[in-house]
Amino acid sequence: MQIASKGQIIQCKKENMHWSSYVVMLSIAFSMGVAPAFAQTSQYVIKDVQSGQSFPVNYDISGAIISDMTISPQDTSLIISLNSSSDGNLTVTLPRSLIDAKNGASDDQFFVLVDGADTDFAESKTPTDRTITVAIPMDTSQVEVIGTQVVPEFGVLSSIVLVIAVISIIAISAKTRLKFA
Numbered sequence: 001m002q003i004a005s006k007g008q009i010i011q012c013k014k015e016n017m018h019w020s021s022y023v024v025m026l027s028i029a030f031s032m033g034v035a036p037a038f039a040q041t042s043q044y045v046i047k048d049v050q051s052g053q054s055f056p057v058n059y060d061i062s063g064a065i066i067s068d069m070t071i072s073p074q075d076t077s078l079i080i081s082l083n084s085s086s087d088g089n090l091t092v093t094l095p096r097s098l099i100d101a102k103n104g105a106s107d108d109q110f111f112v113l114v115d116g117a118d119t120d121f122a123e124s125k126t127p128t129d130r131t132i133t134v135a136i137p138m139d140t141s142q143v144e145v146i147g148t149q150v151v152p153e154f155g156v157l158s159s160i161v162l163v164i165a166v167i168s169i170i171a172i173s174a175k176t177r178l179k180f181a
Helices: 006-033 156-176
Strands: 040-047 054-061 064-072 077-084 088-095 111-114 121-125 129-136 142-146
Touching: 040 064, 054 064, 077 088, 088 142, 111 129, 129 142
Parallel strands: none
Antiparallel strands: 040 054, 054 088, 064 077, 077 142, 088 129, 111 142, 121 129
16 A cells, blocks of 8 residues: 655645536536526516406426516416527416306316417316416417406406496385386
8 A cells, every 4th residue: 555645645635626616616607597597486476457456476487587477358368478598398376366267166278378379288276276387399489378267357346336336226216116027
């Protein structure tokens, strides 16, 4: 067995530190530069302008960054605008109070369009929300989730108008003694 000299030990440590510093710097560069572009977990808050309600939408995305989410009441859909840099996946947790797909009292299936094309997706459900996961190819700019109902088109204002109308009809019919048969 040969015993190394002090100089040989120092030289060996310098070589190991040299390579380990490259590995550490490469790991830092990778985690700072690449990871944010491919993995984003966050929450987007959608505000309904008519009712003033805010709806938090949780999502996980890889391969893209979400730039906007909007509700389209006339299309009963949620439109997700994104910038896709590579193939990835989008998982969105949709509050039932924001958007839902119902057939009577039972759940119906959403339609999911990726850049206007119908696509397959996975779904899980709870009493308060529905979570969908869809694959998004590179250069995707929009994902649209179409349900059967979105935030009520007529918020509190419609209820107030309805109550005033019913009270007015009752008051007028009582004063004029109109009878409805």
